[in-house]
Amino acid sequence: MLRTDTTLVADLLENEKELVKRAQHNREAFGELYEINYRRIFNYALKRTANVQLSLDVTSVTFLKALSQIKKYRWRDVPFAAWLYRIASNEINDHFRREGRRPASMEQLAELADVHDYAEEVNQAEEELSRNEEFLLLHTKLAELPEIYQEVIVLKFFEKKKIREMVEILGKKEGTIKSLLHRGLEKLREKMK
């Protein structure tokens, strides 16, 4: 029997719901959620910050916070990733609000930073990032906009998120997001002149 996209998505969501439920009491299940979402959260942070080390920190804080809060997480029939995006967004915004200083949450990452043996990998990632010239150019202009516009433009155009997903991630109404997108694009267009 041919399955429709709708039923497939519903099944995937149902599976994820079960996984999240297990992850609330089982560390291995949380490990599965981590495996599924690590790459997308790291790359989202990268698209927001264009900074490898900062993105690694954001990713670490996002999952550490998710681990500490997962028992309070309530399933709302939207992908679990939306919650992780939200945590990551808040961390990035917090970082920018502190004018580049590390948020208090990231100060706790000393144990990660001091002992890591992946410095060479970080250097390689930075090199690879530098080859994405068009992205870096767009990001430079984007970084001149207020955070909220950066957030909606990155989610919509870089992360290819649908408006409905953005509603969940940003906790804003659909109309507000559309309006922010419209104004954000106008502002970015001005910067690109």
Next chain:
Amino acid sequence: MKKEELIRRLESARMPDLMVSGHKEHLRKILLERAAAEQMSLVDRRRGTKGWGLNGFGDWLRLPAWRTAAASALALIAIGVVLGLVFYVIIPSPAAIAENVVKNDPGIQHRLTGSGEIMIVRVEIKGGMASVVCGRSVGDFIEADVDLGGRSVVSMRRFEAIYMPELTAAAQEKAVSIASADPNVKALLEKGGTVGKIFPIFSSFSGATVVGNVLKVTPAATLAVVPVELDGRTWMVEVNIEQERTEHIIQPQKWQVFTVYYSEIPL
């Protein structure tokens, strides 16, 4: 640059898709260690906790969802009950505050001529002020402005005219008939006592209308007073017409007569 072109550039730009495997493995290890430590810590706490006892807010958060919800609901109900008591018992309503201020104001007590306790006829709240119409069962009416915050009467005024229902001729006749049946009244009448002008008194009011300086009151309960005069003295016989009985006979004393009774005229 046109908006469409900008959108095209944003959509077609090659995005970084990087991975730092060392970080991923390192973070995974730390997360799992923390998760394990938290589970152990929770197990330890549960072993040291009996029944519903909680060791701080952290344990509260770690309770199963249904227990947290049930405990929260109970706490909310308790808070609701306490707030209800505070609002409805301890903290009086603005109308109750206004009534209390008026009834205990020396100026009102002095200026409100007549007899009987001060009765509240109508209370209207307007912002932090209350307009209170009050009167005595036999006597005058006053409208007072009460500052609810300061709990004081800031001004008062008399009415130019007061309208209230007068007893009908049939009610007056019935009142005399009921009073005459009382042995004491009967004795007075047999000694040559005469019945004076019958008037109503009001023990409560169901409402009032104020138009300019004119007050129209609606009594909720009415008694008829049948004055019996003999040898220059007057006995006041209070009659409950509805229940067809004499309520009270007031012995002769120095009476002050009030002339505030008017026939009912629609306002």
